[in-house]
Amino acid sequence: MVNVLLIEDNPADARLFREHLRDAAAPGQFEIRVAPTLTEGLAQIKETNPKVVFLDLGLPDSQGLETYQVLRRAQPNVPVIIFSGTRDEELAVQAVQAGAQDYLFKGETTGTLIMRAARYAVERAKSERVVLESEAALRKAQAVAHVGSWVWRIRENRLEWSDEMFRIFGVDKAGFSGNLNDIVAGAIHPDDRAAVEASNLSVARDGEPVPLEYRVVWPDGTVRTVWAEAGELVRDSAGRPETLSGIVQDITERKRTADALMFSELRYRRLFESAKDGILILDAETGLIEDVNPYLTGLLGFSHGQITDKYVWELGFLRDIIANRENFLKLRREDYIRYDDLPLETADGRKIEVEFVSNVYTEDNHRVIQCNIRDITGRKRAEKEIGSLARFPAENPSPVLRIDRDGLLAYANPAAHRFIGGKMEIGKKAPELLGKIAAEALEDKREKRIETECGERIFLFIATPLGDAEYVNLYGLDITERKKAETALRALAVRFETLLAAVPEIVMEVDTRKVYTWANQAGLDFFGEDVVGREASFYFEGEQDTYAAVQALFDGARDDASLESIQRRRDGESRLLAWHCRALRDESGRTTGALSSARDITHEKQMQLEILKLNAELEQRVEERTAQLQAANRELEAFSYSVSHDLRAPLRAIDGFTGILLEDHENALDEEGKRVCGVIRDNACRMGHLIDDLLGFSRLGRTSLSKTRIDMKKTAAQAFEEAVPPEGRARIDFSIGDLPPARCDLQMIRQVWANLLSNAVKFTSRRPRAAIAVTGEASGNEAVYRVRDNGAGFDMEYVDKLFGVFQRLHGRKEFDGTGVGLAIVKRIVERHGGRVWAEAETDKGAVFSFSLPLETVHEGGTTDA
Amino acid sequence: MHDCDAVEILVIEDNPEDVELIIRALKKRHLANEVSVVEDGVQALDFIFCRGEYSGRNAAHRPKVIFLDLKLPKLNGIEVLKILKSDEHTKRIPVVVVSSSREDPDIKAAYELGANSYVVKPVDFESFLEAMDHTGYFWLLVNQVAK
Structure with a gap:
């Protein structure tokens, strides 16, 4: 449907227009709107965007050609047909010249005419718009390409410029003289003027245009680089150059881009050289290696020359992916290939793992393949470590568990099973205590700790909520030793405190x-x-x-x-x-x-002083006593000496002279006289013995002991032989057992044996057969020796007197003796630190015993300390 | 007394009873004619070295054996022995030390000074004679043989 606007103030004319058009056109072909004034018409154009406008020039708000011009200025693109009541050829020419599509006279219009005029107007407007648009495009193109065109009328030396030329030269169109010299002088860069003038001259004289790059300087000082190129040289009929046309292009930006490109190439190169990835560039058509970067040569241990100018399938280290041409073609076909871990072997045979990425791209109509090779050996090792770390919980010697939101056991490592014991199954309820702490950790969204005993060990469990707190990891630390140490330390501390207080x-x-x-x-x-x-x-x-x-x-x-x-x-x-x-x-x-x-120590010090004083006094006293004792000893020695010499001399005289009496005066003595002489001599001898024994006894107390290890059995046997003459032994049954050895003074102990054995012999002298037995044994820390006889024995009532000096339990007539022998035995034994005792019964024999301390008998040692 | 020069045995003893008993014992062995007796240490040395009251004695006639009692007035037996044994002329004369007691510490000292033997004067006279036989007589005989 063609949208039509009629601007007409006469309703009759408007009705006629409608009728004509309705009759001529197919139904619905046109949609007609009518505006009674120019103002309303302009408003309707804006609103309904009609394809064509019929305009009456005589309107209430505008008259004549002015009406069209107003509309034209407001809406330059809408095709307008003048629909006038005036047959005025002059006006019609003016209107068409001003841009109207047609001029219709109301009195001559038919429906067909209106329809055709409308259709043509629309078509014409469309093609006009195309022309306009293409012109605009050219201008735009010139502006964008910064290309200006020029014509040089050589004879007049005048230049004609396109709009873009003014922009290129930064010159105001209004002040443009068209004089070439002015332009050269005013706009060309001083350094380039000579070249430009030479070029101009060359064209003018020889008709040989020379393309030229030069710089122009704008009035504001901006410098631009341009490229001038002449086109066709037109000559006049005489063959002289008449006009030259050409273009000038502003190449400032291009030059800048070219520089930038150069820089970017440099940058790319630098990147290539310094990249921490290996880069290999191949010719995608031939498979020839074009370039390799230093990192890759370093990584592989090959030189640059060992790699470049070879076919990629000749490279040993890439044989796993590009072993032959087919593989290479695949690489080329698939613009992008990636291998995550590719084993490579370096020049020295080292195995490394790399990531391999290849890209195919075009570079100056030349397809190349860029292969990026990254050493991932370290990364692989790290991954392996992560893998082993992932296994770590299983190898962890401490319990590691995971409990989920529902309190179910999600994981338990072997150590957990070993230490926690009981029945723990994945997917079943976790042990109560751990489940509880896990729930708390989840609840509070933070770590929780608890100590618990698992058998003999004490563990600290740390529950850590993880992820989106969907589960809790529990780590058990064996703190048994620490707890023990703590307990011990605490006990120690308490002990110390108590101790210090106590x-x-x-x-x-x-x-x-x-x-x-x-x-x-x-x-x-x-x-x-x-x-x-x-x-x-x-x-x-x-x-x-x-x-x-x-x-x-x-x-x-x-x-x-x-x-x-x-x-x-x-x-x-x-x-x-x-x-x-x-x-x-x-x-x-x-x-x-x-x-x-x-x-x-105040009191102690006083006591000490006291003691020192007492000690000093005591020492003094001891010294005095010792001196007294030494004096007494000396006296005693002198006394003994006197006794032994002086007491015995008279006795000797008594005995000797009684002997003379008996010998020289035998005849003068009767039997009784002789007997009395015998009694005198016996008593003198007896007194001699008494004196000897007494001296011996007193000497025992004074002489020092010289202890050696004594074979008691041998000593006792010798003593027996000395005490009994051979002829006396026949009547005696003498036996001697094993006697423990002793440390004692040989001379003295011999005396003991001699005294005891001679006593035994003496007191058995009345038995038809004497039985004397010597025995001994070690008992406790002493050695006990016994002499048993079957002699006269004694009454135990007097046993206390037995070992006293001059004590006798038998009459002289019965058994002879001085009564000193046993006293000597007692004194010797006691001086050795031993004891002496006797058991007997009258006429039933006697047992005399003595003991000696069992001193430590050193191996082979014989001396006392 | 008797001939001092031809002395065989010199008895140095202060106890007259002991002297009498010793001489009686020597008589029984028929040695009494050659016995001289002095009563103290000084007299003993005078006799041996022919000094004092014995200055007329022939020093060449040394006793063949000396019986020396340890307990003497003036110089005691040990002192006499020391002098005798340190003189070149007398140190070879055998000296039998006579003591009243076996316990006498001087016996040891006498041996150390070079006494040749000792005898303890027992109370029993018979035993005394026996002891004389075992000691003095032996030395007397040894010296006679050496002569």
């Missing part, structure tokens, strides 16, 4: 300024509750060198020091304290103070 000693800590920083109960009791914070010297009584004595501790020269110091007790009394101080040092060895213990 000890009667004062325990104090001072810092390096000697200010008390801590005191135990005893310390508080002594100095007072306010001692902490006071300097130690506050409690000193009198002048003291205490600080000097402990200075070495603080200097680090010594670790401990002991001193005595008089200090003031809380009740004001001066007390003597015995201090032991030990330096406290931190990890770096710096002294931080000292820990000291003190004891109140």
